[in-house]
Amino acid sequence: QAKTNLVCSRNCSRTLHVCVYESAKPPLRERATLRRPGEQPPWSFDKQTSSVAMTAIESPAPSTTSLSTKILGSLHNFPIEMPLESKSLLNYFASLPNPTSPSPSNTSIQSAINDPCGLRNILIIAAFQHAWKYGSLGIFEQTFLYHKYQTVALVNAHLRPSQFVPFCAEHINTLCFSEFAFGNFNAAEIHVKGMLLYLETRFHESEDQHQSTTDELCDRYFILAYSMAQGVKGRVNEYLAEARHSSQSSPSSQELERLVPKLYSHEAGGPRLCFDTMILLPSFFSSFGSFQKLNPVDVASILDCIREITSLFDVRKSPRSADQDEKSPYKRWIQGAPVLGGPSRLFDAIVNAHITSTLPMPDESQPEFQSSWIGIIVVLGMYLISVLGVWNSGLPAEDRLLHYVLRSSHRDLSKCFSHSMSNKPKGQDFWFWKLFVTALHLVHARTNSHYAWMDDLDLKLLGFIKKWADLTKTRTWEDARGKLMGIAWPATFDRECLAEALWNKAIGF
Structure with missing residues (x-):
């Protein structure tokens, strides 16, 4: 028999049902x-x-x-x-x-x-x-x-x-x-x-x-x-x-609140990917497991997502597109996309790359595109902001976050420079892609604001670009742009002139 402060739908002892307790309230x-x-x-x-x-x-x-x-x-x-x-x-x-x-x-x-x-x-x-x-x-x-x-x-x-x-x-x-x-x-x-x-x-x-x-x-x-x-x-x-x-x-x-998950419901497979990936968020906790070390990751799946988003960006920017629905916030991610998922697929690839990095690396594993997890994630964020303009409304972050992101990327680039330059040409191009996106993001941020730490970092990044150009014997912007397109780069974008000016400045550095 339930007590008076409990809720019973039927006589518990007679029907053999479990009492349903009223939810307790905080004091x-x-x-x-x-x-x-x-x-x-x-x-x-x-x-x-x-x-x-x-x-x-x-x-x-x-x-x-x-x-x-x-x-x-x-x-x-x-x-x-x-x-x-x-x-x-x-x-x-x-x-x-x-x-x-x-x-x-x-x-x-x-x-x-x-x-x-x-x-x-x-x-x-x-x-x-x-x-x-x-x-x-x-x-x-x-x-x-x-x-x-x-x-x-x-x-x-x-x-x-x-x-x-x-x-x-x-x-x-x-x-x-x-x-x-x-x-x-x-x-x-x-x-x-x-x-x-x-x-x-x-x-x-x-x-x-x-x-x-x-x-x-x-x-x-x-x-x-x-x-x-x-x-x-x-x-x-x-x-x-x-x-x-x-x-x-x-x-x-209230409508805005419901809008956030709705945006992902318009992607092919987006809801399932989001729900499944959220289940894996505890893998970022220090109590998740005892990791001896965090290994570099094979970024092929992440790059596939970036290329897919880039191709959809090109469709949206194309003046030849007569279908205005392709340019709408929802229709860009519907099932007509060549690859399942769009942004949700990118979220899934990012989290699964993290989990893979917590596992022992296979013997003799040398993926074509390899990076530290932090290195690739901060760069893809800069790419989606300063190149495609689809994250954060195309605006670089404010001082502290901007400094944190650029400093993290520069640290990664410095650590993996020697290994990347001894790698195959695709590995060298991938390192250059991360470097150039980082440098372009800094130049983009400097068009709206200036902080004292920017000058020193700018010199370091320009020096890296010049060193890569000398080692790979790359001289023209057309050749450099071809290397970037081999990784992920749009056919055209708003800061194309800024990118070319950055390259020319580095070559004459």
Whole structure:
């Protein structure tokens, strides 16, 4: 017999049904401090909050009583409090089919949930994955808000200006993901800015292998978070510009919130790729597994995605295209595309490349295109901003993030220069492509702003271009452009003259 404060649909003892318990509520003093998605101020920042709220509509997700406990077990001892629908949310996430990935997900999730930091992050990821898949948080809304509040409080309690704490960084990155997943780009950008300040508390690279790996995992998760935020923001802004052009009214905050996953639903296979890839986000946690080292990655699948997006960009820019639908924000990614997925396929390739880098490298493995994971991801972001102009509305980031991205690329280029130059011609061309995109991104950024550190980096990049040109005996812009097109380069783009001027300046350097 259920107690009076519980809800029973029938007489439990007579029908042999399990009692259905009413969802617990946070205490009043905590409920007042909770915000609905997009309204929670990020940790220590006092900024104006978004008005976006998620409507808690029941979705076709599994109900509390139908969720399986066979993965986690009903008596699992969790390292944090699991009120409301926390256990059901975790079982929902752990019960999702394994995506096609080099690494099984359930075992890795099991290791992460034994760590309090990993478990909090998984619950937040599970919530926004559910919201994207079913259109709302549904029965998990209060659970999401509870763990989001607990995460913000934990970060505030442990942040120290002079000490870098990896689990705080992981929490901040997950909060960034949760904000842009609901279309709250201002809040996501505040997380990014705060994270950059926090990363600067690491005064030097650690010589300890384990600590070095932990630091790189943190950098990777941060790079993935801000890259996805820039990509989604660029697509949303493009949609809004198209809506204004066609005299449509601007969407409300609730409509904008629903728009983010809708953009990906128009890609061939996009929703499945997004949902499957979100399941793999815990692989960026330091508690995900014990990695001896993070290996270079074969970037062939990432380059295939970049080439596909470039070819679709060429179609959009072509004056011969009579079909205006091909130029619309949605139609560019429909099933007519030569390759499945578009941006979602790129997201999938990026995350799977990360997972592959955590596994032992095959003996005598020498892929044609190889790079550090960070090196290729920061460069593809610069390519999508400064060459194609499809990320972040074609605008380079502000000072700190711009410096972080360019510094990361320069560090990668310096480390792999000797190996790349001893490689086959395609490997040399790939290194030059990363270098030239980096240099062009810097020149692009300098057209709108100037910072003292830019001059020194500009000289270093020009010197690298000159050295590559001398070693490969490349002299004309036409020849250099041919090398770039062999990797990924558009037929024409807005900053073509800027690129040619950069090459000529480097040759005369």
